[in-house]
Amino acid sequence: MNKNIPLLKKCLPVALGGLLLVSSVAMMSNSGPGSSVNAPKFAESDFKVDTVATGLTMPWASALLPNGDLLVTERGGKLRLVKDGKLDPQEISGIPTVYYKGQGGLLDIALHPDYTKNGWIYISYSSPKKEGEEGDDDGANTGLMRAKLKDHALVEIQQLFKALPNVKANVHFGGRIVFDKKGYVFLSLGERGQKENSQNLSRDQGKVVRLHEDGKIPNDNPFVKTEGARPEIWTYGHRNPQGMIINPATGVIWEHEHGPQGGDELNIIEKGKNYGWPKITFGIDYDNSIISKDTAMTGMEQPVVYWKPSIAPCGVTFLTGDKFKDWKGDLLVGSLKFMYIQHLTVKGNKVTNREIIFDKIGRVRDVRQGWDGNVYVVLENSGKVVRLSPKS
């Protein structure tokens, strides 16, 4: 046995070298011309991990303010401020009553792209039925508001949108907010546990809607002239989309949604398209019943990738900046279920590889890159926000 060691020592570099050569050639053929074998590689270990906030109760999303403070939503209905790495005990006032039941509550937060000029903060939440609103008594649906922050208060509060009808169910509120920097804001909406209504254009369930930044409905939305359809609808056929991000390099919107068992999806969101739920799906229902035998149908979009088993994706971001080296332009997706992050290698509008990073980091609710180029990860179970910064 001992005799073999020198031989092993001798052979190992050669074997490894050979392996590297083979894999490099394989990668070259994969990534096409222009990529170099010697291009610097990025890895999980190239991230520095810092806990920037603790003591939060069921945090849902975060937004990094220009001064480095962090705003964090807590699903129970509180908006919190993190200053110099400390959670401010005083909550921010002005959050409306939220429907805090099941998966409902205070949801996403996003700063307007021109926040430094206009100060608008956009917030989504499960909004209980108000008098005169359409839908079930004691029901709720997802609402979108905007406001400005003044000390510890939200001021100039404007209710921009409410998904209708109200539904008495505790599940599938969606809630992600995305700006396209062309004056529009997008909001993802879950089907509220009523799968058939994802295909029903007279209801907001299971849709992505597109609004002007002041909440008005754009007259060039795809279904404005369709009789009986809600004019705010941009895309339909979604189940529970809880991740949405615009690719800063291309302007393409990517969305991921909780599917049924084995049917979580990553999609590219394009005007007027139908993403198929529940007519087509790669998953089966949680009671093991078949939802559809079809995974594809004409007129319905295929996902970029789907997850089997489901990972319960929640929160997605594009990595920008040269510090991420070969990961620049890739996606990070959080997993509520398996408590890790997935790194998705992106080539154009395709995903060519998926790998698990930060295994056991916690129940990931939100993943987003801040203006400082670092990635902020909201962990629901430990009540923390963790910052992943690329070591330079």
Place this chain on the structure above:
Amino acid sequence: MKILAILISGLLFCSAIFPKQDDELAKSIQRGKMVYSENCISCHMGTGEGVTATFPPLAKSDYLMKTPENAIRAIKFGLIGKVKVNDVDYDNMMPNPGLGNDEVADVMNYIMNSWGNSSEKKMISPKEVEEVKEKK
């Protein structure tokens, strides 16, 4: 002979009392099934098997069946941190589903009487749920 008499009278007594409770238990289980399919199924799965080492099982679960009070507490207030179920460690989080005491009782009756579990006709009442307090 005496024992037989006691047994028979006992049986008679039971048959007079239990049908009503059985009926109530059956109704509660039915309601609980609805609560389950809306709030619990996507993690604990359709047949209560959970996801090993990720989400604990409810089917034949020692945690549920031996300490129903802990299960009630978990459903009522959510559960964070380490638990051992059937000798497997779990360290995930169950968010508070925000159910009423009646719904907690119904879903408890459902999960304690499904997938091979049996509460032996014992029924959890909303009052019992109310009495379970959060552990600080």
